[in-house]
Amino acid sequence: QKEVEQDPGPLSVPEGAIVSLNCTYSNSAFQYFMWYRQYSRKGPELLMYTYSSGNKEDGRFTAQVDKSSKYISLFIRDSQPSDSATYLCAIPTGSARQLTFGSGTQLTVLP
Amino acid sequence: DTGVSQDPRHKITKRGQNVTFRCDPISEHNRLYWYRQTLGQGPEFLTYFQNEAQLEKSRLLSDRFSAERPKGSFSTLEIQRTEQGDSAMYLCAMMGASGNYNEQFFGPGTRLTVL
Numbered sequence: 001q002k003e004v005e006q007d008p009g010p011l012s013v014p015e016g017a018i019v020s021l022n023c024t025y026s027n028s029a030f031q032y033f034m035w036y037r038q039y040s041r042k043g044p045e046l047l048m049y050t051y052s053s054g055n056k057e058d059g060r061f062t063a064q065v066d067k068s069s070k071y072i073s074l075f076i077r078d079s080q081p082s083d084s085a086t087y088l089c090a091i092p093t094g095s096a097r098q099l100t101f102g103s104g105t106q107l108t109v110l111p
Numbered sequence: 112d113t114g115v116s117q118d119p120r121h122k123i124t125k126r127g128q129n130v131t132f133r134c135d136p137i138s139e140h141n142r143l144y145w146y147r148q149t150l151g152q153g154p155e156f157l158t159y160f161q162n163e164a165q166l167e168k169s170r171l172l173s174d175r176f177s178a179e180r181p182k183g184s185f186s187t188l189e190i191q192r193t194e195q196g197d198s199a200m201y202l203c204a205m206m207g208a209s210g211n212y213n214e215q216f217f218g219p220g221t222r223l224t225v226l
Contacts, residue, residue: 043217043219044217096159096161097212098156103153104151
């Protein structure tokens with residue numbers, strides 16, 4: 001079983017839609033949960049991270065962690081064409097704080 | 112622009128050749144990571160430096176791969192006797208000494224194509 005698994009997509013939505021992106025993880029000891037956005041031919045950029053359970057909101061983005069089911073989600077409200085990118089969940093799994101990433105979900109927001 | 116630069120941005124090579132990539136970090140970020148990303152997948156951890164010391168290596172880092180970070184500044188990743196399976200994006204990432212995830216930045220990557 002992979003440490004981090006992500007719904008693969010691709011996902012295509014109309015502008016203004018609410019987007020839900022999801023990952024599951026295997027180890028209940030994990031404490032930090034990250035979401036990255038990666039535009040084509042660029043490196044990943046950190047969108048937000050959460051510690052332990054609960055929700056964290058930043059503008060149109062909300063990250064949610066459910067530790068009981070080992071499930072993490074990223075919600076994008078009022079999606080925009082500029083949100084079109086690949087979204088990656090990631091968890092620090094090693095002693096050096098190296099990240100284990102999900103496989104990514106490619107999102108296209110249609111104008 | 113994250114302040115992390117990588118060179119070259121693209122490299123095309125023939126199987127069996129050696130290639131070297133360079134990462135120039137943000138100053139005062141002493142943690143440096145190398146990742147590899149294949150098409151349609153998330154990045155996979157290769158190796159980690161704290162200052163000039165290489166402290167962690169993934170099992171993905173075969174003996175054909177070597178990384179250095181002399182003087183704790185820029186880093187190089189060399190692949191010897193390249194294979195077609197080495198074709199990927201190689202990403203460098205930096206993190207500040209505090210280990211704060213808000214201070215982690217990725218470079219734009221070097222895309223390697225092995226023919």
